[in-house]
Amino acid sequence: SAVISQKPSRDICQRGTSLTIQCQVDSQVTMMFWYRQQPGQSLTLIATANQGSEATYESGFVIDKFPISRPNLTFSTLTVSNMSPEDSSIYLCSAILQGNTEAFFGQGTRLTVV
Amino acid sequence: ELKVEQNPLFLSMQEGKNYTIYCNYSTTSDRLYWYRQDPGKSLESLFVLLSNGAVKQEGRLMASLDTKARLSTLHITAAVHDLSATYFCAVVPGAQKLVFGQGTRLTINP
Numbered sequence: 119s120a121v122i123s124q125k126p127s128r129d130i131c132q133r134g135t136s137l138t139i140q141c142q143v144d145s146q147v148t149m150m151f152w153y154r155q156q157p158g159q160s161l162t163l164i165a166t167a168n169q170g171s172e173a174t175y176e177s178g179f180v181i182d183k184f185p186i187s188r189p190n191l192t193f194s195t196l197t198v199s200n201m202s203p204e205d206s207s208i209y210l211c212s213a214i215l216q217g218n219t220e221a222f223f224g225q226g227t228r229l230t231v232v
Numbered sequence: 233e234l235k236v237e238q239n240p241l242f243l244s245m246q247e248g249k250n251y252t253i254y255c256n257y258s259t260t261s262d263r264l265y266w267y268r269q270d271p272g273k274s275l276e277s278l279f280v281l282l283s284n285g286a287v288k289q290e291g292r293l294m295a296s297l298d299t300k301a302r303l304s305t306l307h308i309t310a311a312v313h314d315l316s317a318t319y320f321c322a323v324v325p326g327a328q329k330l331v332f333g334q335g336t337r338l339t340i341n342p
Contacts, residue, residue: 160334161320163330163331166328210274212330219263220280221322224274
């Protein structure tokens with residue numbers, strides 16, 4: 119098992135501003151991911167956070183809008199840049215541990231853009 | 233394009249009844265996950281199914297996997313109100329990343 123701490127847990131932001139979400143895992147990690155869950159919807163993968171190099175983005179997501187860092191094995195950040203109301207969602211960090219097949223999720227960050 | 237389709241998307245049932253949620257996927261996957269999500273909460277891992285014919289059970293929930301049919305089922309036995317939640321399946325088409333189904337919103341009525 120793993121504990122994945124995300125912060126902030128929620129925020130209300132003005133349009134045009136940026137928010138950085140942090141994700142810390144308490145165990146050794148092989149893979150880290152960032153997902154978005156729009157209200158009442160399923161989860162959509164934004165990107166794979168790669169340690170020490172640029173993240174791998176899924177179709178429809180770009181680095182300028184969602185810059186991601188992963189400076190070490192257990193920590194990653196996601197920034198939502200130049201926010202608009204359409205960015206209002208829950209953002210979830212996920213990790214797969216070394217020697218494990220389970221994918222664990224943080225508690226999510228509920229973002230509202232006004 | 234990979235598709236992960238859950239059926240039904242909405243399910244309202246009475247306590248004590250049995251029901252099954254289906255998860256079909258359109259490409260090979262070396263494992264399949266089932267998660268539970270309560271309103272306003274994150275995802276709770278229920279099962280990881282790793283091979284064809286795998287069956288796992290926890291309490292009133294039982295999950296199975298048929299990789300040849302690309303089908304997984306989540307069976308609920310003698311449902312109780314506490315099982316009300318949204319259930320997601322997810323497959324791994326490659327590179328360890330999960331692709332989720334649409335979710336099944338389950339409501340269990342007394």
